[in-house]
Each structure stands twice: as structure tokens, then as C-alpha cells.
Amino acid sequence: MSRVYNFSAGPAVLPEEVLKEAADEMMDYKGTGMSVMEMSHRSKAYETIINEAEADLRDLLSIPDNYKVLFLQGGASQQFAMVPMNLFQNGVGDYIITGQWAKKAYQEAKLYGTANAVASSADKTFSYIPDVSDLPISEDADYVYICENNTIYGTKFKTLPDTKGKILVADLSSCFLSEPVDVSKYGLIFAGAQKNVGPAGVVIVIIREDLIREDVLKETPTMLRYKTHADAKSLYNTPPAYGIYICGKVFKWLKNLGGLEAMKKINEKKAAILYDFLDQSKMFHGTVVEKDRSLMNVPFVTGNDELDALFVKESKAAGFENLKGHRSVGGMRASIYNAMPVEGVEKLVSFMKDFEEKHT
């Protein structure tokens, strides 16, 4: 068996221990005589799987009792619609535009009411996080929306915006469980699983109970109401059962590692290895303002398109996969999520050093 170092932005690398365990349990999950893929979501065995997944997630994030955890489908993109459909009371949302995903959410909200762009970093290709200490928050805003870690551009909010008393809604897809988070500061958090916690097909929503309303936008389909899923404990219909099972294994892996404080330290170490190299390299440069750098997604360029392409080609041949930057930005991007081992980043940097020597 030969595994590559996979720097994909998502779906992304998963812990090998988790994959091995899943492989061991594939034919016969704990004496049930079947795979979790073949199992009724109403069975006792599955009930234990989903309940443990929720309990472990609550433990990891110290989720307060007045928040519900939902395991949904439709990807993070479906949340771009569910958020305004369910949270609009005045029909107004204030959005901070820090990249394509925030912009898509903002555009989606416009289908259901008024979306205001209260700050943006579009002027410098989203290479920084705007000052969010004193924003022109709308008086009638139902919420303030951020994309906390910008997967494509490699920026991260290090301090949350002053929402002036409004509810904060955040897309944490690409930094979920990479470090501790104070859930009580948010009204709603959502994250697609396919970066840090599991396979594609699961989206996790953490929502304060008082925001789960009956009186949502009139046309909201049953499946797009948070209340539907909260009342049924994520089992209103068939959930993404196998994906939730893998997420549950990743939560246990994180707990065994020492939880999110321990994970954060490892993530800081990995990011420092890469950023320190980029900061002294004469060939490679990071594209993000230093204070706003993400621990998860690290975009970099040589400044020469041909050299970038050569790097992507040679790195692939050397066993480093998916280092090509997002099609909208070009250059390279290394996504170094939780499951990327320190060794993977060390080897990447060593490869970059050699490449630099060879091509200067």
C-alpha cells in the first residue's frame, strides 16, 4: 500500500487510524453481521453511533446545553439558503465578504430578503480580513454573517466581529475542530464535514435553541427547516448515515489526541514550519497578510506561472498531491488540515527547498 501526502482543500486527508478502523468494521460492524452502510438508521446499533457522535462533539467543543447539534445534508452551500430562510425576521442580513464562499452566501440571502455587505476585502483579492471592530451594522439586521476561515484565499478571522448585539452566524467549514471555539459567542455555526471531520455528504449545524423557529419564511420546505431536524434529532429522514459514523470516529480520534487545545498546538506547529519557510524563501511567497494567515489553508506563489505549473507537476511526481491553487487564484495551496501529519509538512518543505535550489 502506498499513500500520498494529500494537500487537498476538501474532500481531504483523514486520520489513518480512522480509515483502518472503518476498514476493519466494513464487513461486520461489532457483531451486527453488516456494514454501517447497510444498516437501518432506526436500528439500535445506529442509534448508538449517532448519539455517541453528538456526545463526543459536544464534549470536544464544550457545546452549551441550550444549543442543538444537527447532522444534515446538502453541503455547506445549502446553509447559505437555510440561514436566511430560518433566521430572517426583519428580512435583513449583514455579510462580511472575505472570499467566494462568503460572497455566495451573501448572494443567496438576497433571494429571500436584504443582504448588506458591511465589509469586504475584495479590493486586495481577499488577501486580508477587514477591520471588524466598528462595522456599520444595520439596526434591523437579523444576524451578522462571516466565513471564519477562507479556504480559497487562506485567511482566518483571529478576532470575531463586534456585531453590536446581533447574532453571529459563521461558516466554519475549513477550520472546524482545528482549535477550541467559544460556541456561546455564536447564534449558529455550520461546517461541511469534508475538510476536517469526515467524508463529503455531512454538514454539521450548531444552533442556539431560541433560533429554531416555527415562524420561518413561508415557502421554506420542510427539509430546510432547522426545526424539522432538531425535533427529530437529525433522524427526520435517512441521514448521511455512513458519513456520520466516520465523523464520530474522527471525534474520538481528536479526544484521544487530547482534544482541541492539543490539536491547535499541532496545527500551529505545522503551519509555522510552512510559513517560516515561505518567509525566508527567495522563490516562494505566501499571499496573505501575516496577521490574518490561516492555520489550515496556505496559498503561495513563485510569481511565475510556468514555474508554478512545474512545481505542481514535480511535487505530484514526488508524492505530494493536490497542491495546485484554486482555479480562481492560481499558484499553489497546501491545505494542512488536522489529519495531515507534521511529517507531511516537513517533507513538503524539504521538497520546496530542493526545488528552489534546483531552479535558481
Ligand code: PMP
Ligand atoms: N464554505 C467554505 C468555507 C468552503 O470551503 C466550502 C467548500 N469547499 C463551502 C462553503 C461549500 O461547501 P459544499 O461544497 O459542502 O457545499
